[in-house]
Amino acid sequence: MTGEDSAADLDGQVEQDAGKLGESPESTTVVVIGAGPAGMTVTNLLRRAGIDCVVLERRSREHVAQRQRAGIVETRAVRMFDSWGLADRVLGGVPYDGVLEIRVDGESHLLSDSDGTEGLGARLCPQQVLVQKLTAAYLADGGDLRFEAADISLHDLTGDRPTVRYRTADGTVRALTCAFVAGCDGDHGVSRTTVPEGVLTAHAFDHGIGWLTVLADAPPPARPLLAVSPDGFAAHFPRGPQTSRYYVQCPPDDHPAAWPDDRVWDALRTRLGDPALVSGPITDREIFRLRSLVHDPMQHGRLFLVGDAAHIVSPMGGKGMNLALYDADVFARAVRDFVRDQDDTGLRTYSQRCLRRVWNDQEFSHWLTRTLHDAGDDTGTGPFHRGLARARLDRLFTSPHASRAFAELMTGMDPA
Ligand code: RFL
Numbered sequence: 001m002t003g004e005d006s007a008a009d010l011d012g013q014v015e016q017d018a019g020k021l022g023e024s025p026e027s028t029t030v031v032v033i034g035a036g037p038a039g040m041t042v043t044n045l046l047r048r049a050g051i052d053c054v055v056l057e058r059r060s061r062e063h064v065a066q067r068q069r070a071g072i073v074e075t076r077a078v079r080m081f082d083s084w085g086l087a088d089r090v091l092g093g094v095p096y097d098g099v100l101e102i103r104v105d106g107e108s109h110l111l112s113d114s115d116g117t118e119g120l121g122a123r124l125c126p127q128q129v130l131v132q133k134l135t136a137a138y139l140a141d142g143g144d145l146r147f148e149a150a151d152i153s154l155h156d157l158t159g160d161r162p163t164v165r166y167r168t169a170d171g172t173v174r175a176l177t178c179a180f181v182a183g184c185d186g187d188h189g190v191s192r193t194t195v196p197e198g199v200l201t202a203h204a205f206d207h208g209i210g211w212l213t214v215l216a217d218a219p220p221p222a223r224p225l226l227a228v229s230p231d232g233f234a235a236h237f238p239r240g241p242q243t244s245r246y247y248v249q250c251p252p253d254d255h256p257a258a259w260p261d262d263r264v265w266d267a268l269r270t271r272l273g274d275p276a277l278v279s280g281p282i283t284d285r286e287i288f289r290l291r292s293l294v295h296d297p298m299q300h301g302r303l304f305l306v307g308d309a310a311h312i313v314s315p316m317g318g319k320g321m322n323l324a325l326y327d328a329d330v331f332a333r334a335v336r337d338f339v340r341d342q343d344d345t346g347l348r349t350y351s352q353r354c355l356r357r358v359w360n361d362q363e364f365s366h367w368l369t370r371t372l373h374d375a376g377d378d379t380g381t382g383p384f385h386r387g388l389a390r391a392r393l394d395r396l397f398t399s400p401h402a403s404r405a406f407a408e409l410m411t412g413m414d415p416a
Helices: 007-021 037-048 061-066 075-083 127-140 261-272 320-341 350-374 383-398 400-411
Strands: 030-033 053-056 099-104 107-112 144-146 150-155 163-167 173-177 180-183 201-216 225-228 234-240 243-250 282-296 303-305
Touching: 030 037, 037 053, 037 127, 037 180, 037 320, 061 127, 075 320, 099 383, 107 383, 107 400, 127 144, 201 350, 225 261, 234 261, 243 261, 261 282, 282 350, 320 350, 350 383, 350 400, 383 400
Parallel strands: 030 053, 030 180, 053 144, 099 225, 180 303
Antiparallel strands: 099 107, 150 163, 163 173, 201 243, 201 282, 225 234, 234 243
């Protein structure tokens, strides 16, 4: 790709393609596939940079707006939105005091994420609130977002101008030509699977651990709570003024039906060391395996994979959504530099830059996963690893240097 073939040059050629395609292709600079946290961040940042884009999302707006997963926007990501002048518009929720509780056999230890840097801190902002606000901001600014776009297919990714085709809700087939495609369609999307075999290497890891995850209309904890107990790991996170998310370690092949309400609340009370824990109606109950996955490189021709489309990080440490926001920022800056200054450095180094942080966060997440599971239930890895994990926790609770390093990783303000 050369500096000269900027987005503006592409528009004229699109018209020539119209006959070839047998339909009326539209032209834009970036086609974004997927309207989750990654896609909606990319689009808002691109609009902020004055670059046009079209978002294609398979689901309805209502469906996307209700998907509940992550709950904390880390400090680095809050400051990223702030640097684009978007923090006030897109971040909902409440400021987070940065204190995390780790309870070991019922004994409480508080860890601050204060890393000594000045500026805005993390926010307790449920993922669906962030997505709703990003979507509203983009549409209010006149952004082009097409829900219920079916059968998306990507073409000519290694040429100068890829084409993206899709079918609208009324069955019409449409085509869009563009300078770049941002594949923000998650782990099960179409972007990554379009890349020919042999181009990407998948590094996959199964932690051999299952989590029952429960969403309930029950009082949130004062602060995010992670608990180690001989019965296994459990956690309790705020998700709204009267909503909580809970995690309970279980066999990876367990079934939600094996966890009726009484069993869920009994397990939580025991593992959290809180016999008085207030219960409430359970609105969602799922079991998933803790797994990690990295695709390298995160680019193929003019397709750039952003967020879960490129990597999955086990939920311990709360990094999945935050990595998606990081990729989105790196991608948007790279496109801006290319379109505005014909500088393709950011595009050429996109994969390398993102993967450095991805592996950094995978390591943090893996370390925390092992520590909090091995320290409690020693049936998996045995008493030797239990001793190691307890020693790591002890160091974290007693050494200011260890807790400072932990804080840096929690906030995302580490140098990676
Ligand atoms: P998403 O959120 O999956 O969004 C992808 C979007 O693409 C659409 N799509 C398509 N559109 C068009 N055509 C197709 N063929 C398409 N296929 C898919 C989808 O409908 C969707 O709208 O990916 P994105 O944007 O990369 O965001 C990633 C985050 O969602 C993910 O990393 C986090 O949710 C992970 N995660 C957590 N991350 C954190 O930072 N902190 C947490 O506390 C946290 N908790 C969690 C989590 C993930 C969980 N699950 C999924 C196991 C808790 C859970 C339970």
